[in-house]
Amino acid sequence: MHEEIRLRFPVDAEELSRLHTDAFAHEFALVPWSERLERHSRSWAGAFVLGRLVGFVHAVWDGGVHAFVLDTAVASDMRHRGVGGRVVAALLEDLRGLGIEWVHVDYEPHLEGFYRKACGFGPTRAGLLRLA
Structure with a gap:
């Protein structure tokens, strides 16, 4: 399997x-x-196999040095092969080069092992409030 990681690539909305839809089962x-992405994200990364988008992640930002990881998605038939870790790693490296100093997620x-062990995020306390 030859996988290609692309950064800030032209996105096909339907793809x-x-x-x-596949990754989040909705x-x-x-x-x-x-x-x-153009309006809110500092960067995004995609994994492609034979031209097919099989992994994706992006980071929104505050216009300064903080960014927030969103929408980490891997095609259901490509899970547990390291695709998610590789797209997140590529995104983080790109953000570093763009001057981002802090990345939140x-x-x-059930995803703690992925984000903490595979991606290197440390623990933090946060609050969450659902408005809808």
Whole structure:
């Protein structure tokens, strides 16, 4: 399997929306990803196998030195092969080169091993409030 990692690549909204649907097991909704990423994200990374998008992550930012990891997604047939770790690592390296000093991520307890061990995030206390 030859995997290619691309940074800040032109995003196909339907392709990324389908990956997101697969990764998060929700109903398909076409999201205007290009507009969203260009407006809010400092960087994004994708993993491609034979031209197919199989992994994705992006980081929104505050316009300064803080960024926040969102939407880490791996195609269901590509999980447990290191794809997620590689796209996150590529994203973090790109953010470092762009002058980002702090990167935050929230995750559910079952993803702690991935984010803490595979990606190197340390523990922190945070609060969460659902508004809807």
